[in-house]
Amino acid sequence: xxxxxxxxxxxxxxxxxxxxxxxxxxxxxxxxxxxxxxxxxxxxxxxxxxxxxxxxxxxxxxxxxxxxxxxxxxxxxxxxxxxxxxxxxxxxxxxxxxxxxxxxxxxxxxxxxxxxxxxxxxxxxxxxxxxxxxxxxxxxxxxxxxxxxxxxxxxxxxxxxxxxxxxxxxxxxxxxxxxxxxxxxxxxxxxxxxx
Numbered sequence: 001x002x003x004x005x006x007x008x009x010x011x012x013x014x015x016x017x018x019x020x021x022x023x024x025x026x027x028x029x030x031x032x033x034x035x036x037x038x039x040x041x042x043x044x045x046x047x048x049x050x051x052x053x054x055x056x057x058x059x060x061x062x063x064x065x066x067x068x069x070x071x072x073x074x075x076x077x078x079x080x081x082x083x084x085x086x087x088x089x090x091x092x093x094x095x096x097x098x099x100x101x102x103x104x105x106x107x108x109x110x111x112x113x114x115x116x117x118x119x120x121x122x123x124x125x126x127x128x129x130x131x132x133x134x135x136x137x138x139x140x141x142x143x144x145x146x147x148x149x150x151x152x153x154x155x156x157x158x159x160x161x162x163x164x165x166x167x168x169x170x171x172x173x174x175x176x177x178x179x180x181x182x183x184x185x186x187x188x189x190x191x192x193x194x195x
Contacts, residue, residue, distance in 0.1 A: 017091030029098060111159075
């Protein structure tokens with residue numbers, strides 16, 4: 001899924017390295033990452049970020065948090081993030097700093113995001129394999145049926161390891177019904193998003 005950001009967020013990113021000098025912009029990115037990863041408000045503030053223009057710094061800080069959260073949510077890779085930021089015309093030094101920061105801390109960002117707001121199991125990974133019942137040299141009977149073994153899972157918020165939420169086996173027809181239901185959900189979400 002492609003990243004989509006609002007105009008104020010893009011403006012906040014574009015200010016980095018232009019309206020806000022590069023050194024302060026790098027401090028802002030590093031400090032924002034610390035605040036994003038910290039579960040508590042224990043990260044000390046860096047006052048020199050806000051000395052020259054507090055309003056622009058706050059908007060840029062908000063923009064960096066939003067970018068990291070959205071990129072993490074969609075599992076964006078570094079190359080896709082770089083292409084998106086180039087399209088947004090982000091200053092090149094800042095672009096590289098944002099991509100490096102995201103790529104270096106992707107696992108921690110994912111774990112942090114998994115710790116926030118999970119009532120129902122949050123499925124983030126699907127594994128599957130096809131199984132077939134075939135005739136062998138030791139058995140003359142075979143149904144010839146193809147079935148799917150599906151494993152829905154997520155990554156544990158404390159250690160990042162994958163854990164299974166549910167496993168099931170289904171026939172080709174049942175798999176097609178499941179796919180159709182998922183497509184129906186996707187169409188509904190797209191309609192809601194455009195309203």
